Amino acid sequence: MERDKTPRGYDPASVEARWQERWEADGLYRSEADPGRPKHYTLTMLPYPSGDLHIGHWYAIAPADARARFLRMRGYNVLFPMGFDAFGLPAENAAIKRNIHPKEWTWANIDRMRGQLRRMGTMIDWRREAVSCDPAYYRWTQWFFLQLFAGGLAYRKKAAVDWCPSCNTTLAREQVVGDDRVCERCDTPVIRKELSQWFFRTTRYAEELLDTSGIDWPERVRTLQSRWIGRSEGAQVVFHTEAGDPLEIFTTRPDTLWGVTFMVLAPEHPLVARLTTADRRAEVEAYVERSVRQTDIQREAADKEKTGVWTGGYAVNPVNGERVPVWIADYVLMSYGTGAIMAVPAHDSRDFAFARAFGIEVRPVICPEGETLPAGAEMTEALTADGVMVHSGPLTGTPADAAYEKVGAYLEANGFGERSVTFRLRDWLISRQRYWGAPIPIVFCPEHGAVAVPEDDLPVLLPDDVEWRPTGESPLKLHPSWRLTTCPTCGGPAERETDTMDTFMCSSWYHLRYLSPQYDQGPFDPSEYRAWMPVDTYTGGVEHATMHLIYTRFFHKACRDLGIVQGDEPMLQLRNQGIILGEDSEKMSKSRGNVVAPDALVDRYGTDTVRAYLLFFARWEQGGPWSSQGIEGTWRWLRRVWTLYMEPADTTGEATPDAVTKLRRKLHQTLRRVTADFESFQFNTTVAALMELMNEMVPARSQLEGTPVWAEAKDLYARMLAPIAPHLAEELWHALGHETSIHRQSWPTVDEEAAANEEITLVVQVNGKVRDRVTVPVGLGDDQLKEAALATEGARKFTEGMTIRKVVVVPGRLVSIVAG
RNA sequence: GCGAAAGUGGCGGAACUGGUAUACGCGCUAGACUUAGGAUCUAGUCCCGAGAGAUCGGGUUGGGGGUUCGAAUCCCCCCUUUCGCACCA
Numbered sequence: 001m002e003r004d005k006t007p008r009g010y011d012p013a014s015v016e017a018r019w020q021e022r023w024e025a026d027g028l029y030r031s032e033a034d035p036g037r038p039k040h041y042t043l044t045m046l047p048y049p050s051g052d053l054h055i056g057h058w059y060a061i062a063p064a065d066a067r068a069r070f071l072r073m074r075g076y077n078v079l080f081p082m083g084f085d086a087f088g089l090p091a092e093n094a095a096i097k098r099n100i101h102p103k104e105w106t107w108a109n110i111d112r113m114r115g116q117l118r119r120m121g122t123m124i125d126w127r128r129e130a131v132s133c134d135p136a137y138y139r140w141t142q143w144f145f146l147q148l149f150a151g152g153l154a155y156r157k158k159a160a161v162d163w164c165p166s167c168n169t170t171l172a173r174e175q176v177v178g179d180d181r182v183c184e185r186c187d188t189p190v191i192r193k194e195l196s197q198w199f200f201r202t203t204r205y206a207e208e209l210l211d212t213s214g215i216d217w218p219e220r221v222r223t224l225q226s227r228w229i230g231r232s233e234g235a236q237v238v239f240h241t242e243a244g245d246p247l248e249i250f251t252t253r254p255d256t257l258w259g260v261t262f263m264v265l266a267p268e269h270p271l272v273a274r275l276t277t278a279d280r281r282a283e284v285e286a287y288v289e290r291s292v293r294q295t296d297i298q299r300e301a302a303d304k305e306k307t308g309v310w311t312g313g314y315a316v317n318p319v320n321g322e323r324v325p326v327w328i329a330d331y332v333l334m335s336y337g338t339g340a341i342m343a344v345p346a347h348d349s350r351d352f353a354f355a356r357a358f359g360i361e362v363r364p365v366i367c368p369e370g371e372t373l374p375a376g377a378e379m380t381e382a383l384t385a386d387g388v389m390v391h392s393g394p395l396t397g398t399p400a401d402a403a404y405e406k407v408g409a410y411l412e413a414n415g416f417g418e419r420s421v422t423f424r425l426r427d428w429l430i431s432r433q434r435y436w437g438a439p440i441p442i443v444f445c446p447e448h449g450a451v452a453v454p455e456d457d458l459p460v461l462l463p464d465d466v467e468w469r470p471t472g473e474s475p476l477k478l479h480p481s482w483r484l485t486t487c488p489t490c491g492g493p494a495e496r497e498t499d500t501m502d503t504f505m506c507s508s509w510y511h512l513r514y515l516s517p518q519y520d521q522g523p524f525d526p527s528e529y530r531a532w533m534p535v536d537t538y539t540g541g542v543e544h545a546t547m548h549l550i551y552t553r554f555f556h557k558a559c560r561d562l563g564i565v566q567g568d569e570p571m572l573q574l575r576n577q578g579i580i581l582g583e584d585s586e587k588m589s590k591s592r593g594n595v596v597a598p599d600a601l602v603d604r605y606g607t608d609t610v611r612a613y614l615l616f617f618a619r620w621e622q623g624g625p626w627s628s629q630g631i632e633g634t635w636r637w638l639r640r641v642w643t644l645y646m647e648p649a650d651t652t653g654e655a656t657p658d659a660v661t662k663l664r665r666k667l668h669q670t671l672r673r674v675t676a677d678f679e680s681f682q683f684n685t686t687v688a689a690l691m692e693l694m695n696e697m698v699p700a701r702s703q704l705e706g707t708p709v710w711a712e713a714k715d716l717y718a719r720m721l722a723p724i725a726p727h728l729a730e731e732l733w734h735a736l737g738h739e740t741s742i743h744r745q746s747w748p749t750v751d752e753e754a755a756a757n758e759e760i761t762l763v764v765q766v767n768g769k770v771r772d773r774v775t776v777p778v779g780l781g782d783d784q785l786k787e788a789a790l791a792t793e794g795a796r797k798f799t800e801g802m803t804i805r806k807v808v809v810v811p812g813r814l815v816s817i818v819a820g
Numbered sequence: 821g822c823g824a825a826a827g828u829g830g831c832g833g834a835a836c837u838g839g840u841a842u843a844c845g846c847g848c849u850a851g852a853c854u855u856a857g858g859a860u861c862u863a864g865u866c867c868c869g870a871g872a873g874a875u876c877g878g879g880u881u882g883g884g885g886g887u888u889c890g891a892a893u894c895c896c897c898c899c900u901u902u903c904g905c906a907c908c909a
Contacts, residue, residue, distance in 0.1 A: 331907045341909045350907050424908055633845045688844035763840045768890050808889050813839050816889045
């Protein structure tokens with residue numbers, strides 16, 4: 001659509017293309033370490049090369065770029081790199097579906113998206129680009145694996161793991177989402193499989209990961225992480241079966257130990273078989289069989305009726321020597337704690353429901369303050385409130401606040417158990433039965449077991465000639481020759497690990513590869529590390545709170561302990577952008593037909609308008625619905641700016657001292673707002689402030705054009721616009737007669753004197769209602785303000801015939817008169 | 821069920837530590853320029869009532885209560901929406 005008819009009108013297409021070419025040729029955005037300036041590492045979560053840049057990518061990247069540009073103008077040496085998270089399933093699915101090699105598909109997408117990113121006009125330093133499927137990259141992904149392996153942080157074990165039947169691979173616990181436990185990628189319900197898989201010991205860092213005191217991250221993310229890690233304080237207590245086997249449990253309520261009336265094991269618990277008596281065996285085995293076959297969805301439904309079977313066996317409660325029956329039930333999970341619980345139906349609602357369903361005794365041992373102890377048989381629900389311990393042997397009478405300490409000490413003194421902490425966090429399962437990922441650099445030798453591939457032999461290259469049949473086995477396993485190799489230790493015949501690594505492993509360290517993507521002596525050049533790390537500002541979607549953002553923190557801490565990196569945290573400040581919804585306020589999706597295509601917008605309005613609108617239309621951290629009418633307003637604004645600089649003016653007006661003062665005041669007040677708002681990610685009000693200033697400049701032009709204040713205004717306006725609309729600002733800057741790029745200019749300083757108000761509008765309230773306003777000079781004393789307020793017509797009118805009881809003066813703002 | 825965030829004009833959204841609610845933009849209304857306008861410019865635009873009118877009065881930040889000279893903002897109760905977790909012992 002034709003947008004403009006005047007030949008000199010704002011034509012973003014030509015302006016933007018011209019400057020992008022020039023900046024590229026001048027190397028304007030190359031960032032070099034510079035000890036003379038404070039550094040700032042701005043990072044946005046790297047995109048997956050899915051094919052086309054969508055508006056969500058723009059929303060993540062363009063505002064981050066604007067802020068990076070702002071910081072650069074403020075004197076920071078800013079690093080803003082970009083790359084691609086290029087391993088992963090979609091490439092393989094495309095291969096299966098369309099018979100294109102994943103490598104080809106991925107690299108073609110990268111080329112395409114790189115071009116689209118360049119059109120965005122960012123200050124990305126492309127020499128720092130890193131692509132995770134590049135052997136020069138995954139060589140070091142594998143190297144990191146070996147370091148973790150050598151450090152005892154990577155291990156292989158057989159375990160019941162989550163398997164996505166659609167993706168044909170295992171998943172980490174974090175990648176199974178929602179109340180129906182579906183695959184994070186494809187929404188297919190996962191199933192359980194017993195497999196030998198590689199894990200990273202994230203749990204070793206559980207405690208440290210909970211500490212977020214050193215980082216400026218959103219409360220929301222910190223809460224999500226801490227709930228995910230799930231720290232529980234309690235005690236490990238060792239019961240014994242009648243056969244003498246120790247039966248360890250974890251409880252957060254050691255104060256209820258005397259109320260135990262039964263125990264429950266997870267059906268998969270190793271002691272089940274030994275505990276089961278001959279007459280119960282058939283029933284127990286049937287139950288175990290049934291629960292193993294059930295999906296987790298059925299098993300974990302919270303409102304499900306309690307089911308379970310008595311094993312026929314008993315265990316002895318160490319604190320009172322009582323025999324208690326041992327049951328199995330699927331409400332106890334093998335994967336948490338010890339897979340066994342002591343059941344205290346009187347004080348735990350789940351145990352209560354179970355006890356009532358199977359007629360087991362309920363024995364209260366905690367008496368709430370000021371109440372009488374109910375009879376177990378008459379209770380209708382578990383008593384979970386705090387209270388005093390009763391019927392609890394030597395600890396009877398202990399109040400709630402002292403119970404944890406006293407019971408803990410008692411258990412330890414008698415050798416019954418100890419205070420302990422349990423986490424919900426599990427170790428990170430990183431094996432994937434897929435082709436398009438970094439091969440795990442391990443060789444299995446019949447003689448020496450799992451042997452690390454020597455570092456000199458890295459990378460373990462992914463072979464190109466494979467078949468992508470979704471068999472449930474890694475395609476590498478079916479390769480005729482790739483898996484066959486020799487043992488690095490003994491030289492005998494051996495086989496390669498055929499699983500590849502979770503792509504979250506690749507993205508756990510990409511911020512390090514950006515520092516020196518060509519470096520081949522290590523994953524990164526240490527001097528670059530010293531110059532740039534840690535990341536100062538990290539931006540991305542909140543959906544990674546319990547995945548990538550936990551993994552990368554774990555990874556950094558593990559590498560710190562291995563002596564590879566320094567510092568406790570990789571990213572100091574994190575901010576999350578919101579989500580752009582379709583015009584119908586629904587989530588954008590192809591099936592809804594409400595997808596906004598950034599390429600088409602750029603064709604129509606130019607990059608600068610799209611960037612500015614993304615900053616303007618909503619609070620960035622919140623997001624909101626797209627509006628194709630709304631962007632017109634931003635487009636109009638930039639055209640008005642263009643006109644003000646480029647079109648001749650009617651200069652019939654006369655510059656009055658008043659007009660000069662007024663414009664300078666607005667100019668510097670705007671600068672103050674824009675500076676503060678950029679700093680704090682308030683991009684929408686940044687743009688609003690600039691629009692306001694333009695609204696004042698346009699009518700002032702006929703009076704002030706040609707005066708020094710007008711020159712100052714045009715100079716400052718172009719600079720303030722530069723981070724938002726970099727091409728337009730550059731064009732205006734050169735039109736002002738400058739030769740060097742505006743993006744090499746410094747951010748202006750606020751002239752506080754000019755920004756100061758000379759007079760204020762004093763609000764006069766009577767009994768809480770605004771009754772008048774009066775303009776007074778700044779700096780009057782309270783008494784003078786009071787006098788001025790009382791003298792107003794509004795104040796007189798509304799206090800007539802009344803006594804003035806009180807006058808509250810808020811200097812610079814208002815006077816509140818209380819009368820009656 | 822537990823936890824977190826949020827509810828402000830017709831719409832997207834502003835409002836510093838409690839101090840002029842509705843900035844900025846969209847849309848809408850009227851006018852100007854124009855062959856034309858889905859371009860541009862000018863003026864107006866929270867709601868109700870009174871007035872020919874400039875104006876005047878009242879009300880308003882999901883609902884109800886409270887603290888205060890003063891509440892979108894602080895406290896209590898309730899409603900709605902979104903997100904996260906969900907038999908975690």
